[in-house]
Amino acid sequence: MTNSIKSRRTILKGAGSAALLTAARAVVPGGAWAATADGPETTAATLGFIALTDSSPLIIAKEKGFFAKFGMPDVKLAKQASWGTTRDNIELGGGHGGIDGAHILTPMPYLMSAGKVTKGGKLPVNILARLNTNGQAISVSKYYQSMGVGLDSSKMKAAFVKQRQNGVDPKVAVTFPGGTHDLWMRYWLAAGGIDPDKDVSVIVVPPPQMVANMKVKTMEAFCVGEPWNAQLVNQGIGFTALTTGELWRDHPEKSFCMRADWVDKNPKAAKALTMAVIEAQRWSDNPQNRKELCEIVARREYFKVPVEDIIGRTSGAIDYGNGKKVENFPYLMKFWNDFASYPFQSHESWFMAEDMRWGFLPPDTDIKAMLKTVNREEIWRDAAKTVSVKDAEIPKSTSRGIEKFFDGKTFDPDNPKAYLASLKIRRIA
DSSP states (O other): OOHHHHHHHHHHTTOOSHHHHHHHTOBOTTSOBTTSTTSOSOSEEEEEEOSSGGGHHHHHHHHTTHHHHTTOTEEEEEEOSSHHHHHHHHHHOGGGTSOSEEEEETTHHHHHHTTSSOSSSOOOEEEEEEOOBSOEEEEEEGGGGGGTOSSOGGGGHHHHHHHHHTTOOOEEEESSTTSHHHHHHHHHHHHTTOOTTTTSEEEEOOGGGHHHHHHTTOOSEEEEETTHHHHHHHTTSEEEEEEHHHHSTTOBOEEEEEEHHHHHHOHHHHHHHHHHHHHHHHHHTSGGGHHHHHHHHTSTTTTOSOTHHHHHHHHTOEEOSSSOEESSOTTOOBSSGGGTTSOOHHHHHHHHHHHHHTTSSOTTOOHHHHHHHHBOHHHHHHHHHHTTOOGGGSOSSSOOOOEEOTTSOEEOTTOHHHHHHTOSSOSOO
């Protein structure tokens, strides 16, 4: 028996089905066998995910055989209870009962690499791909519906002031301090003149628990990804004030990350995982596959929710829950289209600037130095070329340029200080 045959049999051991066997033997575009000596250093990795629609690329990569196709048939997906759990398990590591990488809030790898949210000091974490753009929302209690709350949060301020005068502490929920949902909520409130650190209390609630907490009136509003905003509307508990795509069109959201030491030890495997994620993203953004995607992620082992709570907003039909309904929604969650998968450094610069704004990162944070440590866009580019992504679908620059927000503010990634200085409500001098 030749060494090459032994190698392939080792990789395919335990695959369990003829379909997976066929997938694992697939030829990688470019002519190299995924299972040769030039293939991944390991066939296994444990990846965390939270029950949010933007984790779909990892689930699809597993379910449709893309991990196996590129020599990683032993990838395991581990459902996480919260972003805090995700952080703890990345810190623990896959070889010690934790995870090697994850579907994650884009700022978290920076906060972890800086040692601001970890228990054991600095933990280098790499971003290999963006998982999606758009697709989050800020949901509000029905109590505020008659006030016409939407993009303008200022209409809630008088109610918050009155609550405080009556000895009640108004609360808004996010999923992780300094994470994307926290930053969307803070931006929205501050744009309406509401100080998120003085006029309300920002609390942390895991995504799957948002609806239940709103039902018992724990908070006035929350920011989270789908399907939880849609579920809130379907249960008649609250309404969508805005989707985050309305706050910042085609904004970055979740990322695919791996521990940096895992990437350093397994560079070919890191590329293989990225290739699989890219393939899954392309599959997921095909409109013909959206129904199947929703049926897959709705399963008990993944989201454990009715397909109806996922399919509407994933397919571009949104019911805000306040009488407003939109078909062919222009702020649809994207997994691949319009460079949704590419980890633009300019986007991550904004997240770091906002974390500096609110005190989650020091005011003297060296953004460019942090980008070099965390962002691994070169792995994405290499992976994309290997799976024959067209040149037109690969950005020519690591910057998407100047970004504009719903309130008219702009962010120039080459001048974060000017952006921060333009904001009235901030914790940074």
